Amino acid sequence: MAWFGLVFSQVVFDPGGKDIVSQHHVIVIGGGIAGASAAFALARRGAAVTVVDSALKGQATAASAGIISPWASTAEGPAYELYAAGAAYYPRVIELLAQAGVERTDYRRTGALLVSADPDRLTEAQARVEARARTAGGIVGDIQRVDNAEVRALVPVLAPDLEGVYRSAGRSRT
Numbered sequence: 001m002a003w004f005g006l007v008f009s010q011v012v013f014d015p016g017g018k019d020i021v022s023q024h025h026v027i028v029i030g031g032g033i034a035g036a037s038a039a040f041a042l043a044r045r046g047a048a049v050t051v052v053d054s055a056l057k058g059q060a061t062a063a064s065a066g067i068i069s070p071w072a073s074t075a076e077g078p079a080y081e082l083y084a085a086g087a088a089y090y091p092r093v094i095e096l097l098a099q100a101g102v103e104r105t106d107y108r109r110t111g112a113l114l115v116s117a118d119p120d121r122l123t124e125a126q127a128r129v130e131a132r133a134r135t136a137g138g139i140v141g142d143i144q145r146v147d148n149a150e151v152r153a154l155v156p157v158l159a160p161d162l163e164g165v166y167r168s169a170g171r172s173r174t
């Protein structure tokens, strides 16, 4: 079995951090986003952490587009709450990684474009994003309806019958 190990040294504590696991050496199985996040959180609390990964085919994190945009999702209830909380926490993770010496994450607030040939679906999606933006803070950015010319100006390869809902990058670019 192929494997790799990452041992994070004891990094920074934020004031709310609890030193509950500093005496432990924890092995995390799986080095995708879930395992890496767990490992980083444990390491920040002082644990020695080793991440083991079998390098199986079909690793989702490696395949992912890395898009963080829960607000237009049709997910509802706890699934949406978890999804949105993760997105809201992301800038903090980037800060924590920077404090731990990770200089390059490729995280950017680029905005997002939702397209459809069905104006009713766009109206519905726009209402959903606007409602969620009211509780999500500035991270969602400005939301506006864009016609086909604007859609194609943003993404020239898109079909000529699509309109869109565009949301800007939100607060600062990270």
Ligand SMILES: Cc1cc2nc3c(=O)[nH]c(=O)nc-3n(C[C@H](O)[C@H](O)[C@H](O)COP(=O)(O)OP(=O)(O)OC[C@H]3O[C@@H](n4cnc5c(N)ncnc54)[C@H](O)[C@@H]3O)c2cc1C
Residues within 6 Å of the ligand: 029, 030, 031, 032, 033, 034, 035, 052, 053, 054, 055, 056, 057, 058, 059, 060, 061, 062, 063, 064, 065, 066, 067, 068
């Ligand atoms: C094509 C594609 C695009 C996506 N785009 C997005 C997107 O834009 N935005 C978004 O939010 N989500 C996206 N996702 C979803 C997202 O990538 C996954 O939800 C997320 O990466 C899952 O992370 P994970 O850590 O649970 O799993 P994985 O990343 O699959 O990690 C699991 C790891 O465990 C290892 N493993 C498994 N079994 C064992 C074992 N027995 N022993 C040791 N190691 C083992 C595997 O090798 C793997 O590395 C996309 C997914 C795909 C497939």
